[in-house]
Amino acid sequence: MDFLQTVVSHYNQWIAVFLMVSGLYIVVARGNMVKKLVGLNLFQTSVYLLYISPGKILGGTPPILAAEFAVYSNPLPHVLILTAIVVGVATLSLGLGLVVRINEAFGTIEEEELFARDPEA
Amino acid sequence: MIEALINMVLLTLLAAIMIGVVRLRNLFAVVILSSAYSFIIATVLIVLDAVDVAMTEAAVGAGISTVLMLAVLFLTKTEEQKPKHSPALPLFVATVTGIALIYGTLDLPAFGVPDQPIHTHVGAYYLEKSVEETGIPNVVSSVLASYRGFDTLGETTVVFTAGIGVLLLLRRNRRRNGKNGETS
Structure with a gap:
């Protein structure tokens, strides 16, 4: 029962950690650049989860003030993560632009083949 | 529940x-x-x-x-492509990082509980004063556009810079293709 309590109260953080290390694994272990960017994107999404979860109050409502409600979830993490999402798509598009350029210049987006073609690497 | x-x-x-x-x-x-x-x-x-x-x-x-x-x-x-390297080392690094982080979460406050440090500082202030100071009932909007407007300005700068970067990358590309087209 005690263990079950711990699982319920930390499940969000554990899933966030799992998503985070899976994203890290994709970025390190996979050689395809589009796959790496997808992994980086999912890594980023896990941070949204990590930030938003502590702001939630069970039984609370979204932070839009109205006379009928008294308990609101914390609005501050929401604001921070709104900024993070928009910056995230900006960096993703820049990364994808680089992938397109690399494909134009080398004809491949696989890390191994790129190393093979570049004599200094 | x-x-x-x-x-x-x-x-x-x-x-x-x-x-x-x-x-x-x-x-x-x-x-x-x-x-x-x-x-x-x-x-x-x-x-x-x-x-x-x-x-x-x-x-x-x-x-x-x-x-x-x-x-x-x-x-x-x-x-x-199929990866040529063995994934053992990245898997090991990811597992160790994950275990360390999960060990760290055990000290964090439980999910959904009202009495934890995050709700005591500036978040509570925004909820209390938003309508009075800015006149906006949606607290996220009031914090984004009013209390932390400079954050949003910085964010716009980042998006603008990334847009310029993408334009430069892809335009250079097009010009080179044009040259190739002329010579061949």
Whole structure:
């Protein structure tokens, strides 16, 4: 029962950690650049989860003030993560632009083949 | 209680999709799965009362990101090669990091409890004073545009810079293609 309590109260953080290390694994272990960017994107999404979860109050409502409600979830993490999402798509598009350029210049987006073609690497 | 249950079911779905993304080698499937992932995380954000973030994630994460990645797949290849290196070392690093982080979470406050440090500082101030000081009932909007307006200005700068970067990358590309076209 005690263990079950711990699982319920930390499940969000554990899933966030799992998503985070899976994203890290994709970025390190996979050689395809589009796959790496997808992994980086999912890594980023896990941070949204990590930030938003502590702001939630069970039984609370979204932070839009109205006379009928008294308990609101914390609005501050929401604001921070709104900024993070928009910056995230900006960096993703820049990364994808680089992938397109690399494909134009080398004809491949696989890390191994790129190393093979570049004599200094 | 029902909120916590829905939350846990959706999070389990997220973990399942993540396993699919790690294992699949067809990039088209990976991109579509990551779009589904974005929609599910938008649903989780609604359950966690972050409605503004959920709308942004559904539009930006599931919409624009997916379109951009599909466009890049159209220009490149849709099949990933088999990795030549053994994945043992990255797997080890990821597992050790994960265990250390999970050990760290055990000291964090429990999910959904009202009396924890995050609710005592400036968040409570915003909830109390937003209507009085800015006249906006949606506290997320008032913090974003008024209390922390400079953050949003910085964010716009980053987006602008990234836009310039993408334009420069792709324009140079086009010019070189034009030259090649002239000489050949």
